[in-house]
């Protein structure tokens with residue numbers, strides 16, 4: 406089908422059964438990722454970014470605690486309708502994921518080479534020797550120096566940045582069409598962060614692999630992504646291509662995040678205040694716009710009626726705001 410997205414999330418709602426009742430950590434999000442695209446999902450801690458990623462791969466405990474509504478179409482197939490067995494075929498074959506903390510995802514008892522070859526051989530019939538050569542190639546591709554030596558080392562012998570490269574090598578071992586990266590550099594220092602991001606961009610260009618990049622850092626989004634979705638309290642509040650989002654944001658929350666990008670001379674002893682106030686608890690969400698209690702532009706309507714995510718006139722963005730035009734006037 407022409408123009409079909411690789412991944413198309415439609416009205417996804419992921420709910421948890423908690424002591425305080427049923428809460429929807431992801432509440433009706435729709436998002437498309439085309440082949441070869443890098444799409445960013447950004448928002449403060451707790452807004453539902455990781456739950457979104459885990460829902461795509463159905464990594465949450467489905468029996469007791471979690472329910473999904475909506476659709477997650479991958480190449481046209483709704484992943485939410487697949488059996489667990491079929492889902493295992495998707496994970497690591499079509500879609501791979503890397504996490505914030507590589508140490509907890511690596512096995513401390515196996516060498517780097519053993520872990521990569523295990524992944525290769527669980528997906529394809531190939532000899533141990535051939536898989537080891539492939540593993541060395543993957544380590545090289547991810548920029549690990551002396552890969553023919555590193556392949557025999559254990560995770561604890563590597564730095565945090567090198568471990569994340571190993572995780573990426575494992576993720577690449579089955580040639581996924583989509584890589585989901587959930588805050589892959591949050592635990593790393595700044596120079597290493599930039600190197601890992603450069604690596605993701607390189608892999609996107611060279612392998613044509615799509616990337617869903619989850620981050621709380623708009624600076625990273627600006628450098629790496631083609632499109633971006635801004636999340637707030639389980640919803641997407643704005644989505645646009647990156648240039649448009651940065652030059653002409655349509656939601657006050659996005660504008661607030663943009664103003665909070667730190668300046669070089671900022672006092673680092675003080676925490677960053679992204680937007681004043683707090684994210685509402687999931688079991689106590691405001692009735693109207695979820696951002697209204699923190700919003701400088703909120704009026705009566707914002708407190709009573711929830712705005713839809715809608716296309717804004719004359720621009721390629723969509724935003725969930727009754728008063729985007731006020732923002733336009735002020736920024737102009």
Ligand SMILES: Nc1ncnc2c1ncn2[C@@H]1O[C@H](COP(=O)(O)OP(=O)(O)O)[C@@H](O)[C@H]1O
Pocket residue numbers: 421423430448449450451452453454455456457470687
């Ligand atoms: N298994 C779970 N049971 C109940 N609530 C959860 C569960 N996992 C996440 N949540 C809640 O869902 C919300 C979104 O979490 P998450 O997606 O991890 O946020 P983030 O954007 O920081 O990645 C949070 O309020 C979190 O407490």
Ligand SMILES: [Mg+2]
Pocket residue numbers: 454455456587588
């Ligand atoms: Mg998270």
